[in-house]
Amino acid sequence: MIEAIGAGKAYGGVTALHGLDWTVREGEWWGIIGPNGSGKSTLMRLLSGVERASSGMIRVRGRQVEDYGRKELSRMMAVLQQEGMMPVPYRVREVLEMGRHPYLNWLGQDPKENVDVMIDGILEKLDLLDLADRHVDELSGGQRQRVALGQVMAQEPQILLLDEPTTFLDIHYQQQFMELVAEWRDEAGITVVAVLHDLNLAALYCDKLLVLRDGRAVSMGTPEDMLTSERIRSVYDVEPVIVAHPVYGAPQVLLSKAALKRNEEEGN
Numbered sequence: 001m002i003e004a005i006g007a008g009k010a011y012g013g014v015t016a017l018h019g020l021d022w023t024v025r026e027g028e029w030w031g032i033i034g035p036n037g038s039g040k041s042t043l044m045r046l047l048s049g050v051e052r053a054s055s056g057m058i059r060v061r062g063r064q065v066e067d068y069g070r071k072e073l074s075r076m077m078a079v080l081q082q083e084g085m086m087p088v089p090y091r092v093r094e095v096l097e098m099g100r101h102p103y104l105n106w107l108g109q110d111p112k113e114n115v116d117v118m119i120d121g122i123l124e125k126l127d128l129l130d131l132a133d134r135h136v137d138e139l140s141g142g143q144r145q146r147v148a149l150g151q152v153m154a155q156e157p158q159i160l161l162l163d164e165p166t167t168f169l170d171i172h173y174q175q176q177f178m179e180l181v182a183e184w185r186d187e188a189g190i191t192v193v194a195v196l197h198d199l200n201l202a203a204l205y206c207d208k209l210l211v212l213r214d215g216r217a218v219s220m221g222t223p224e225d226m227l228t229s230e231r232i233r234s235v236y237d238v239e240p241v242i243v244a245h246p247v248y249g250a251p252q253v254l255l256s257k258a259a260l261k262r263n264e265e266e267g268n
């Protein structure tokens with residue numbers, strides 16, 4: 001579905017991503033994890049075609065991402081950013097309808113029948129029916145993030161790219177957001193690539209994790225194989241304790257105060 005073949009990106013003298021080889025298969029949910037400045041957002045910009053790789057290439061369905069037209073790519077791939085939806089003065093329903101933009105012909109007509117029914121279905125699924133006629137700039141951050149998800153659902157992509165989508169959400173909305181994406185993936189078979197800072201959410205929801213540090217892939221594989229104490233310690237420079245989730249068995253990362261204590265003892 002998506003292939004990075006020696007994909008690299010340099011900004012002037014800074015190499016943000018070094019020749020990455022990585023394959024995402026159809027229907028998989030990948031999490032991209034790594035410390036600040038490790039190249040996660042850079043990789044997302046290459047995947048979405050917003051920026052061009054300086055070396056190597058990104059291929060989507062066998063074609064280089066730059067070879068797709070903008071609308072053609074948007075019909076296949078949707079991107080949801082950390083901020084989600086800006087507080088724009090449009091109504092929620094209008095914003096969802098904007099998700100149909102890549103499908104409109106030159107007369108502004110959507111070839112899909114019953115788009116209104118589809119939009120109603122999304123509003124209902126995301127618990128947005130009561131807010132449908134409210135302006136987005138009157139909504140809370142968590143509500144706006146649901147609107148942003150609704151807009152990309154209306155876009156009906158096969159690939160969903162999420163860049164730190166839960167950063168500004170409380171734990172209720174974080175979980176709700178991940179559940180909605182999981183449900184969407186189950187129903188529509190979409191492929192998901194998500195940059196996530198929350199390793200525990202990543203372990204619960206992603207099939208596979210790509211671990212980046214200093215613009216290089218440290219490792220890639222299942223959450224069980226990726227989230228080991230040695231790896232977390234070396235990548236993030238923390239003292240972790242890894243426990244298995246009591247219900248699901250997925251690895252969960254706890255922090256110990258050892259590193260802080262050691263620093264204090266050493267008088268740092």
Ligand SMILES: Nc1ncnc2c1ncn2[C@@H]1O[C@H](COP(=O)(O)OP(=O)(O)OP(=O)(O)O)[C@@H](O)[C@H]1O
Nearest residue numbers: 011014015016034035036037038039040041042043
């Ligand atoms: N437009 C740019 N111009 C110059 N350097 C850049 C640019 N974008 C990113 N970088 C550099 O590339 C490196 C990787 O940045 P990137 O934003 O991809 O990291 P990240 O893993 O997403 O970080 P964070 O977790 O803090 O969001 C950093 O050193 C950053 O300063």
